[in-house]
Amino acid sequence: MLLTGSNTMLLNSFVVALHQEFDIKDLGFLHYFLVTCTTNGLLLSQSTYALDIIKRAQMEGRKPMNTQISPKYKHLDDVTPFHDPTHYHSLVGALQYLTFTRPDLSFSVNFVLQFMHSPMQGHYQLVNRIIRYVHGTITFGLHMCKQSTLNLYGFSDFDWADIVVRNLMGHTQKRIDRFKDTRRSTSGFCKFLGSNIISWSAKKQASISRSSSEAEYKSMANATVELLWLSYLLHDLGILQNRPPLLLSDNQSALHMVANPVFHARGKHIEIDYHFVRENVQQGQLRTRHLPSKLQMADIFTKPLDKPTYEFIRHKLSLIPQHNLRKGVKNTEIVESPPCKESPAKNKIVQSPPCKERSAENEIINKTTQIKEITRQNANQLICVK
Known part of the structure; x- marks a missing residue:
């Protein structure tokens, strides 16, 4: 539950009243913001939390991955016991919390959770691959469309x-x-x-x-x-x-x-x-x-898939990247275009033309700069004559 308001005393009294009626715990101030409004719905994203996981694993500079688990499980060849099980538990537990808004992580995280009692070196390599995949898709979030049937x-x-x-x-x-x-x-x-x-x-x-x-x-x-x-x-x-x-x-x-x-x-x-x-x-x-097996959306929850199939199902689950617009840029809107063969991208950023007031303001600034430059040149010429 998130409480917000301008009156601190009122909020504190409300929390005290909740404590008297229910067994709750006050978690303090808000650390992460989950919901972002879009033009056609809401985007649920844990990108800040995912970045904290990457920093905890010290993998900021590692190359991102396109998939989480190889279909041939090549990472499981090393059966040497992992030297730091506590670190393994910490990373896997953090990834489990990330699945609240990332259903594409459910199968791989559920798989590495099965070896919490005795992790091997191969299991830890697999956790690293999952984190590298999260690094490559850190802007992805779960999109909730407001124009939908029930x-x-x-x-x-x-x-x-x-x-x-x-x-x-x-x-x-x-x-x-x-x-x-x-x-x-x-x-x-x-x-x-x-x-x-x-x-x-x-x-x-x-x-x-x-x-x-x-x-x-x-x-x-x-x-x-x-x-x-x-x-x-x-x-x-x-x-x-x-x-x-x-x-x-199927x-x-x-x-x-x-x-x-x-x-x-x-x-x-x-x-x-x-x-x-x-x-x-x-x-x-x-x-x-x-339904045909190629249209089975639940495949992503039961087995590792190849890259084209994985990305197809991920898109069907409404997992899309968040648009990062430059800070301070105005007159910009996000226009959603229907998918087609010529333009496979779903969303496109279109820059709207500048307004007349902004154009006039820029013209005045340019003329002022020109006058200052001419004045400076004339002053330099007078100094040379003297």
């Missing part, structure tokens, strides 16, 4: 049996055991209200999935719980939905299990999740639909 929908995806284990195949068993992989799948989802992302998650599942259909169905069950909770919250706030929320998935087997009540052959061991999702679909509280 339709609620979400994307659900999974990574079966953990891609890290599959990438470690061919290495020694000792190296695999060092990373303590449990073969549990990774679930990821994101929820949108119109064009604005409002909820996201990336974490390991609670148990091992014996098939990809089971892993996807568990992910769909978790996403269904979140969607229903958001729909109830919107209803309590007076925001009514014209139709049930929509859940999008796994056809899991979608067939929702639609076909007889399709039990590969789903007997996931009966609870199966009946939970199917019951909500039958009651009209949820809709499901298939």
Whole structure:
């Protein structure tokens, strides 16, 4: 909660009244400003906090990175125990707080969080790569567009049996055991209200999935719980939905299990999740639909991606850079142009022509400068004659 006002005594009395009613903690003065107004909405950015993380890691002069984790996990080759686990805990904890406005960091930060108990040198190198990525995208923030619909929908995806284990195949068993992989799948989802992302998650599942259909169905069950909770919250706030929320998935087997009540052959061991999702679909509280894998927005929460795919999904999540205008420049406006092949940039800064008053003022200044220069030259000539 942020309190502001011109009367200090009134603010102090209000804080005292809150202490008497609730168990709260006064954090003192404001250190970071999160929200920036734009021409068509709000931009949530933690750029100042991200800069503090970079300084804490002493990586101001390092080369920025375009992605966080390599799809081949090359940074995990070094299994030497890291000499300063406290420093590792500090950096990873700071990155976890940064994910509040940076959903693109969720998967990588969740991954390095799994090794807090015994970090290796390879894990610390991966943390450094994440910080270098933050350094390269330090002006990025989460954009909330004000001209949007209020339709609620979400994307659900999974990574079966953990891609890290599959990438470690061919290495020694000792190296695999060092990373303590449990073969549990990774679930990821994101929820949108119109064009604005409002909820996201990336974490390991609670148990091992014996098939990809089971892993996807568990992910769909978790996403269904979140969607229903958001729909109830919107209803309590007076925001009514014209139709049930929509859940999008790229796994056809899991979608067939929702639609076909007889399709039990590969789903007997996931009966609870199966009946939970199917019951909500039958009651009209949820809709499901298939979408192509290349349009799956939840991929960024479950696995490392190549640069083009990563940047495409990041843009779709409304993560855009903040425009840094020169201090003191006036008559400048930000004009949003529709994306096209000729101009892939989304936003363009257009300098408006100077006004007549400013032109007249500049002309007077120029004439005054010319008169001073002529007077100085005449004075120099008189000195030479004497």
